[in-house]
Amino acid sequence: MLNCGSGFPCATRTSWTHDNPGRKFIACKFYNHETGQRGCNTFDWVDVDEPTNWQRDVINMLLAEKQRIATDNHILRSRLVCAENEKSRLSKEM
Structure with missing residues (x-):
């Protein structure tokens, strides 16, 4: 297994960005996809060809x-909950 610049095993992940949906890549295991911050700059696409x-x-x-x-x-689901609540309310009124 490949180690990143931080000395840890790289993680294999899947990109779900608009430009690279479904593409696999390896990166530092401390890479945070929500913030884009990485533990180090280790990054490489697993697939050779872009989609x-x-x-x-x-x-x-x-x-x-x-x-x-x-x-x-x-x-x-929200409408169903509302309908069930309305049914319950009407049943109590009768």
Whole structure:
């Protein structure tokens, strides 16, 4: 296993950025994907070839669709809770 500049084994991760969705890379295990901060500057793509524009577009469309479905699911669950509460309220009034 490759060690980073900090002397620790590198971590293999997956990029989910808009420009590089689904691409694997190795980096310092102290790399924080939320802040972009790294323990050291060790970074390299695992795949040799960049994805094509078509592949990038398809992956990004699928990720957006996944997010839309998750949002729709959340809205439907909220509506269900509201309907159940209304049913309970109406039952108590009768």
